[in-house]
Amino acid sequence: MAQVRSDPALGELFRALGTLVEPPSSTAQRVADLLDLGPLPTEADYTELFLFQLIPYASVYLGPEGMLGGEARDRIAGFWRALRQEPPAEPDHLAVMLAFYARLAEEEADLEEARAREALRRARKAFLWEHLLSWVPPYLSKIMDLGPPFYQRWARLLEDTLREEVVALGAQERLALHLREAPGVADPRKEDPDGFVGALLSPVRTGMIITRADLGQAGRELDLGTRAGERRFVLKGLLEQDPAGTLEWLRLEATGWAVRHARPDPLAARIADFWRGRAEATADLLEDLART
Numbered sequence: 364m365a366q367v368r369s370d371p372a373l374g375e376l377f378r379a380l381g382t383l384v385e386p387p388s389s390t391a392q393r394v395a396d397l398l399d400l401g402p403l404p405t406e407a408d409y410t411e412l413f414l415f416q417l418i419p420y421a422s423v424y425l426g427p428e429g430m431l432g433g434e435a436r437d438r439i440a441g442f443w444r445a446l447r448q449e450p451p452a453e454p455d456h457l458a459v460m461l462a463f464y465a466r467l468a469e470e471e472a473d474l475e476e477a478r479a480r481e482a483l484r485r486a487r488k489a490f491l492w493e494h495l496l497s498w499v500p501p502y503l504s505k506i507m508d509l510g511p512p513f514y515q516r517w518a519r520l521l522e523d524t525l526r527e528e529v530v531a532l533g534a535q536e537r538l539a540l541h542l543r544e545a546p547g548v549a550d551p552r553k554e555d556p557d558g559f560v561g562a563l564l565s566p567v568r569t570g571m572i573i574t575r576a577d578l579g580q581a582g583r584e585l586d587l588g589t590r591a592g593e594r595r596f597v598l599k600g601l602l603e604q605d606p607a608g609t610l611e612w613l614r615l616e617a618t619g620w621a622v623r624h625a626r627p628d629p630l631a632a633r634i635a636d637f638w639r640g641r642a643e644a645t646a647d648l649l650e651d652l653a654r655t
Contacts, residue, residue, distance in 0.1 A: 374469035380521050381461030384419050395513070398520065404511045412510050416574045417502065419457040424498040424572070425541040429565030435541055439494050446486060457499070461521075464490055488532040496525065496631045497539035498566070501638055504623060505572045529631060542567065542637050548645050551652070560599050563613065563645075570642030571620035573598075573613075581612045610653045617646035 379394045387403040395403055404412075413419055418431075426435040436455045443450035443463070451459055467487040474480040499521070506518040537543075545567040551559035566572045578597045582589035585608045590600045601609040624639035 374465035374467075374472070376524060377461045377465035377468065380517070380524065381458040381465070383517050384413065384456075384458040384461070400516050400520070401513055404513045408511050408513075412506070412514060416509055416576055417505055417572070419502075420453070421455040421457070421460065421494060421498055424502060424566045425545070427546050427562075427565055427568060429561065429568070438541065442490060442494060457502075460495060464495065484532070491525075491528055491532060492535040492631070493539045493541070496529070496535075496634055497541050499525065500631065500634070501566065501572060501620075501624070505574070509574065509576060535631070535633065538633055538637060542634065547641065548648055550648060552655070557599075560595050560602065563598060564594050568641065569617065569645040570624065570638045570640070571617050571645065573616065577616070581609065585609065585612060607653055610649050614646050614649035614653065617642045617649060621646060 379398060382391055382394045383398075383400070385391060387406055387409055392403050395401065420431055420436075421439060422431055422433055422435040423429060426433040436453075439454045439460070440450035443454060453459055454463075464487065467483060467490065471480055471483040471487060474483060503518040503522050507515050510518065546562075548565075548568045549555075549559045549562040562568050564573055573594065575594055575597070578594060578601065579589055581587075581601060582597075585601070585605050587601055587604045587608075590597050598609075621639050621642035624635050624642060
């Protein structure tokens, strides 16, 4: 069995990685230098990636609504309360989550009593599997697609660090509750069509992450006009203009995500299987809809 790390340096690494999800600053540049990641991107690059394309909140990727807050955020806040700690206002922000994980590792290293250390280690492992690995791997995969080189390097380092934690702490005993209880994509023949559009933008339901940039690309490929505004309004407009073409574009996206989740050496095989299954089911539904 791999040796479990619980040293302060581990906490420092996770906290440093979380710092780089925040806006660029002199402090963040010092952290980037220590991690050998190079010069920080501009404020505009940060804003485009983390505010317009890939907002770094777990609830967006784990919640059935595909939006901020909701039950996914409540579950993460509940983890803090289970440890008798008051959760912050945004417990599902990736920077906050990595800092919290860092603190668990540091507090574990400080404990001298074996039973207390083991209890905190179990909590650390639960947080890793339930609230980080349940969504961060596909999120990082998309960062590597859209992010400037600095954030691609950051994503690879975070992915490698999480993989080391998987080796050190061991596999999960059960799929995360976020994933076990997530509904699948809505069928517009049986449910409200507006609900179908919203469900398509919920990663945990579809197995794919669709950004504003993706929808802009869809509009260009299909030679359609795209509305300014939130993703659901843009997607709804595409579906109204060219239902068959947009459904086919979405099917191809889902198929591509299924392949992405099935890549060799997954960070967490059971979780990757869940995401792949969702993407495959979404692709099947979209193909069926295109025929009707």
